[in-house]
Every structure is written in structure tokens, then in C-alpha cells.
Amino acid sequence: MQCLTTIWRLSRTPRLVEFFQGTLAQITESEIDEVRIFDTTLRDGEQSPRTSFSYEEKRNIAATLDEMGTHVIEAGFPVNSDAEFESVSDIASGTDTTVCGLARVVDKDVEAALDSGVELVHVFVSTSDVQLADSMHASQQEAVDRAVTCVERVKDAGVEVMFSPMDATRTDIDFLAEILSAVDEAGVDWVNIPDTTGVATPTRFGEMVREVRKYTDADIDVHAHDDFGLAAANAMAGYEAGASQAQVSVNGIGERAGNAAFEEVVMSAESLYDVDTGIDTTRITELSRMVEEASDIPVPANKPVVGRNAFSHESGIHAAGVIENSDTFEPGVMTPEMVGAQREFVLGKHTGTHSVRKRLEESGFTPTDADVREVTRRVKDFGAEKERVTVDVLTRFAREQGVDRADEEEEVRA
16 A cells, blocks of 8 residues: 655646647647656765755755655665664654655665654665676675565565665666566565666666566656756656656755756656646745755756746847746746746846846836936946846946936926
């Protein structure tokens, strides 16, 4: 019996424009029916080099993920330390959603996970030749035996179990079939297919998920790494191929180049595939900033969905179009309001008159066309020197140009 989160949004934001217009309308249909989100920010995300969350940070991140309706939260690796065990245990007892603990196919790991009170134990073992030989130092048969023993132990305890053949995308398909069939007979609930070193491509990964389905009746989950920038695409390919769930982390943090990003996968599902994930997307930006601060990993300005440039415009043509109708140069099916962000018109070298007029009026000025042209020229020149055009700078330009202010006009009338 799978434990599902009980927190759901009352209603999802309707599409603001029809997405599949033009060429895409002729070739694309929604390929996904179900999207469950397994968040591993507190486990794989914390494994980012030079990253360590405090107890309070882990609790706060977990609470926010829980409130947003995340389906599963992988809270950590309970056997790792007393502090890790305590935080996993506290998160498990203090949240409504399913909480997961990670365990190697080692007795003490499994017992620690069970003792922590999690509702899902995620056991894993290396399956590729290179990892079996040079990391685990075990044979294929030993890997199978340990996997089956640990799956059976978790099932005997009455707890849901997920099995991961680590480095699945570099594992011989015959051995992958053997070990998945074995844990399937042992009663595994979930099978996770991890692209541990980020070498999958979307088409190949989708085919792999379809192949895996032949060897298990368990629900399928996927875990993609971003070494080549394909993690989110591979996660979506997994869903398209029939996976029910993808493992993600906020801001895409994690080992090496990180994981499929929570925000990218959720918004792709919601906006591009028109699937209701049940996630409260309006808190995505808030969650991103929380994890950015706790992890000390800056979010790039051009990061999809949560980057500070995601809904910002400087180019004159783009800004003019967005001022008229935001759907002109934004996706339309994803707005800043949907993710709890704000649209921004940035002034600089590429700014046009529409943006300058808008910003002047927002600052209380009533510029003439001539005023706007002259202030725009000064903004462009200032930006070309790589100087930042702040509101204070814009106000100074306006005053030096003698642009009237609305409040001054009101005083004259009075």
C-alpha cells in the first residue's frame, strides 16, 4: 500500500494561452498522465561539494516541501551519523507527506532507516561492472543476494521499499534484468532507474524505462544527473515512457553538476504537458531562495524558472512587446505569478523607450515624448559603460532633464 501525501492544491492555474500553436500543434500531444515528485534536496542535494545543511535548515526545507504538496521527501541517510538519524526521524514524525530514508544493501543501514520511522526505505546497490569491481568490490551474484535480502527485510517490517540499481545506465542489460526480476519477486514496491553519472540522452533513457518495465511490476521512478545538462529532459523522457515519479532537487543541486531541478520538472509538467502535479507552484521561488541560502550555492541569473532573469526584460523589442502583452516574449503558459516571482524591466544598454516611459511613470514622472527619448539615450550610454541603471540613476536623469512629476502638477493645480 503506497503512502501518498494528503496535501493538494484546491485548483490549478488554468492555461493563459494555447501553448501548442504553429508548428508544434501539428506534431505534439501531451504524453504524460501522472507526475509524482520525489524530492532529494536533503539527501543528494546536500551531497553537493562544500554543502551542509543545519538541523533547522533541513527542518524548514522539509516543512516547505511538505506544505507545497511534494509526494516524497528523501530526508537523508540515517546511518550516516547520529545527527543525520535525528533529523530524518524528526522530519518523518513532523510531516504529512511520505518521508524516505536511504540505505545501502547493508544490514545496519536498513535497520537505521527502519528505526528512524520513515515510511519508505530506499535501498541501493552498484550494478555496473566498473562500480562492482572498483567501488563495491563485489560480484554480480553478491549484489543480487544483498538486494533481495534487504528488500525482504524492509517488507517484513511492513514498510514500503524502493530499490535502485546504481549506475543503471552503464549496467549490462542482462544483469539489470536479472537483479530487477529478483527484487520484483521479493515484493519491491518501487524501482528507481538512476542515471548516476549523467550519461543518458532523452530518447535512450525513455527506451530504457520501457525495457525495465518488462522485468518488474513495481512502480517506476527515475533519477537523472545533469553532467551534460540533460537531467530535466531525461526526467521528462522517463515520465513519457511510463515512469510515475522522478527524483529531483531544488535548484538542481547535488553530486557534481547536480540533479534534475525540482522547479524545472514541476513547471515542465504543469505548463508544457498540462499535468496537474498537485504541487503549490506559487511557492517555488520562495523555496529556491531558501535552498540557495542554506546551500550557499548561488542560483545563476539565467537559471530556468527561478533565476533572476527568468522573467526580466531589457531588450527594447522584447520589453515593448511584454508591456503590451506578456505572452509575446514569455512562454505564456508559465507566468511569474505561477511560481511566486515578479516580472522586471531592466534598464541598460539595450533598453527601449517603452521601458523607460514605464519606469518613469512608475516613479511618479509625467514625461513627454521628447523627455523619454533623451532619458533613454542617457540610459543606453550609461549601460554601455557597464554601469547599473538603478531607480536612483533614472530619477537623476529625469530631474536633470527637467521631467515633470505628477505630484508637482497636482500642487500647481491646487
